[in-house]
Amino acid sequence: SEPQPAIAAFAPRKFVTRRGPDPKQERSARTRSLVLIAASELFAEQGFRHTSVKDVADRMKMTKGAVYFHYPSKEALAVAVVEEHYARWPALLEEVMAEGFGPLETAERMLARTAVSFRDDIVVQAGARLQIERPHIDAELPTPYVDWTELLASLLVAARDEGQVREGVSPEAAARSLVSAFFGAQHISDVLRGRADVVERWTETSELLFHAIRA
Numbered sequence: 001s002e003p004q005p006a007i008a009a010f011a012p013r014k015f016v017t018r019r020g021p022d023p024k025q026e027r028s029a030r031t032r033s034l035v036l037i038a039a040s041e042l043f044a045e046q047g048f049r050h051t052s053v054k055d056v057a058d059r060m061k062m063t064k065g066a067v068y069f070h071y072p073s074k075e076a077l078a079v080a081v082v083e084e085h086y087a088r089w090p091a092l093l094e095e096v097m098a099e100g101f102g103p104l105e106t107a108e109r110m111l112a113r114t115a116v117s118f119r120d121d122i123v124v125q126a127g128a129r130l131q132i133e134r135p136h137i138d139a140e141l142p143t144p145y146v147d148w149t150e151l152l153a154s155l156l157v158a159a160r161d162e163g164q165v166r167e168g169v170s171p172e173a174a175a176r177s178l179v180s181a182f183f184g185a186q187h188i189s190d191v192l193r194g195r196a197d198v199v200e201r202w203t204e205t206s207e208l209l210f211h212a213i214r215a
């Protein structure tokens with residue numbers, strides 16, 4: 001089925017073909033994803049600059065060559081982590097949309113679930129840190145924030161069309177404000193508390209903003 005307009009915002013950039021099970025390929029795919037987790041742990045803990053491919057190999061108890069088999073450079077690892085970070089959202093959005101709430105409630109619940117991912121998911125945490133460090137990463141990283149802004153704007157336009165948005169509130173401006181507020185809340189929680197209170201921080205911001213947006 002055609003992806004809903006909102007989900008299209010995170011449409012995967014490359015078409016992945018589905019093949020039948022092949023044990024050798026499955027083993028390689030499993031190693032590849034374990035390397036991605038090890039790299040995410042290191043990027044999240046110590047950043048891009050202070051992480052080497054050898055650190056990743058050591059964390060995996062593998063040789064550097066084995067890591068290079070899957071990712072040709074540290075930059076390629078960073079791109080893969082950031083792309084995997086964004087790949088989390090379409091599945092999360094489908095889950096929330098399947099709950100059958102209206103577009104405004106879907107936006108609110110989507111961001112609430114995203115705050116939990118920022119607390120618990122090492123790939124999301126690493127992706128967020130790499131996006132901040134992007135000026136020091138010599139690679140083509142996805143542009144941050146824009147997909148989220150597009151997703152939220154499309155949900156808020158639908159909410160406005162259903163009369164759920166306060167008179168005079170622009171869906172696009174509200175989407176930009178939600179993304180800025182979310183980014184800020186998760187960043188401050190990360191700096192002050194290692195994101196231990198990111199869900200609480202986002203909940204209080206979300207309540208205020210959605211109160212201002214809701215008709």
Ligand SMILES: CCC[C@@H]1OCC(CO)=C1C(=O)O
Nearest residue numbers: 128131144145148179182183
């Ligand atoms: C959901 C708000 C935006 C989100 O917050 C952290 C971050 C990492 O770069 C984001 C992004 O790139 O979209």
